Amino acid sequence: MKDALVPVLVVIGLLLLAGLTLFLVRRPRRGALPPAEEQRPGIERGEKIPPSVITAPAPEKPAPEKAPEKAAPGKPAVVPAPAPPAPGETAPPVEVAPPKPAEPEIETPEPTAGRLVRLRARLSRSQNVFGKGLLGLLSRDHLDDDAWDEVEESLISADVGVQATTEIVAKLRERTRVLGTRTSADLRALLTEELTEALDPKLDRSLHTGVVDGKPSVILVVGVNGAGKTTSCGKIARVLVADGHTVVLGAADTFRAAAAEQLATWASRVGAQVVRGPEGGDPAAVAFDAVKKGIDAGVDTVLIDTAGRLQNKVGLMDELGKIKRVVEKHGPVSETLLVLDATAGQNGLSQARVFTEVADVTGVVLTKLDGTAKGGIVIAVQRALGIPVKLVGLGEGPDDLAPFDPQQFVSALLGDE
Incomplete structure (x- = not known):
């Protein structure tokens, strides 16, 4: 009986020993790696995973920017301040819009009457x-x-x-x-x-302006430099605007750099347009373009400031003659005004005669009459040239150019009783 139990005990012992061994083998040790992830379907073990299958974590969505709160009536809108830059980053430059140039204020010239x-x-x-x-x-x-x-x-x-x-x-x-x-x-x-x-009050002293045959009248302003020609041209524009005319100015004095800028300043003050060309350019081309601009803009008068050089009679005749011929391709010249300096006295008459010989001068603008005791120059000019004085300058102000009236002028010369 005892001999029969020995084999059974041996078998039981072997089974216990095998079970203990299996238990110890399958038990995870401390520090061991976790089990591998479950294999994704469609991919064999050991095969490389294509990039399209790899799923990256979804990026965090930035928080939506808050729209600026609507301001209550009478209160400024609240605009959120920009976010500060991250550490190590430089703040983007703040763009500042350049200030808009101030538009010139359009002036209303004083009435010319009186x-x-x-x-x-x-x-x-x-x-x-x-x-x-x-x-x-x-x-x-x-x-x-x-x-x-x-x-x-x-x-x-x-x-x-x-x-x-x-x-x-x-x-x-x-x-x-x-x-x-x-x-x-x-x-x-x-x-x-x-x-x-x-002073011959019967002479026609009006400025011939207005639309003629559907085209603007053209006024040429001539004279030597120093007589106040360009300034007078700007003041004549103010006289015309004050009388209800519309004007385009042509800066045909291309030989003096400051002339075009000076004329543009005068024009901007009354809302008139200026046509100018390159420095040293052809004055006749500027005059032509000015008249064309006047026709396109629908104004009634084009005022052209010409060069004031008086080097010799032949050169002056050629230059003024060319300007006149080119302008007359659009239509006839209505007026040619000669600017004279009253303080030059009788010496200025010799220069005036040269202009009357080379150009069809129709009227005289006598400047700086307030700065001389020789008010009789008005009589001398008319007698010597046979041309009426149409405008007189009595100061440096923008509206100090006055239409000439013989009765009023003589009354002013004689002063109060």
């Missing part, structure tokens, strides 16, 4: 010669030859001119002898009549 009357005080120097000087001489108790000689000297010193002075004095002597006038009021009336007559 402008000469308003500026009569500017003729104070000439008033001393005519008002105080001549009236004082004529008011003497006894007007002998010496007194009349002094009257002549006063008129000549005022640049009235020798021939015009001789005629004026002769008429005054005759009328005072016949009428026997001696009161200051009578003498003043006589002097007013003679000076006004010497």
Whole structure:
């Protein structure tokens, strides 16, 4: 019996030993790696995984930017401040929009009606010669030859001119002898009549402007440099705008760099357009383009500032002649205004004669009349050139250019009673 149990115990012992061994083999040790992930379907073991199968973690969505809160009426909108840069990064440059250039303010020129009357005080120097000087001489108790000689000297010193002075004095002597006038009021009336007559009030002093045959009138402005030509051109534009005209300016004085800039400044103040060309360019081409611009823009007047060089008569004639021929391809020139400096006196007349010989001058613009005691230059200019004075400059202000009126001018020369 005992011999029969021995084999059974041996078998049981072997089974226990095999079970213990299997248990120890399958038990994970400390620090062992976790079991491999479950194999993805469609991929054999040991095969490389294609990139399209690899799934990366989804990127975090940035938080939506908050729209600026709507401002309540009367309160500024709240704009969120930009996020600060990450460590190690530089902040992006802040773009600052350049400031918009300020648009020039359009001015309203003073009305031209009665402008000469308003500026009569500017003729104070000439008033001393005519008002105080001549009236004082004529008011003497006894007007002998010496007194009349002094009257002549006063008129000549005022640049009235020798021939015009001789005629004026002769008429005054005759009328005072016949009428026997001696009161200051009578003498003043006589002097007013003679000076006004010497200025020939019947002359046409209007500016020929407006649309002609569907095209704008063209005004050429000529004269030597230094007479205030470009400045006068800008002031003439203001006179035209004040009278209800529309204007385009042509900067045909291409030989003086500052002329175009100066003219553009004047134009911007009244809302007019300027046509200009390259420095040293062809003045006739600028004049042509200015008239074309005036036609396209539908304005009624084109004002052209020409070069003021006076090197020789032939060169001047060629230049002005070319400008006129080119402009007349669009239509006839309505006016040619000659700018003269009143302070130049009789010396300026020789320059004026050259321009009248080479150009069909229709009117004179006499500048700086407030800076001289020689107000009689107006009479001398008209007598010497046979051309009416149409505008006079009585100051440096933008609206100090006045349409010329003989009666108002003589009244201003003689001053208050």
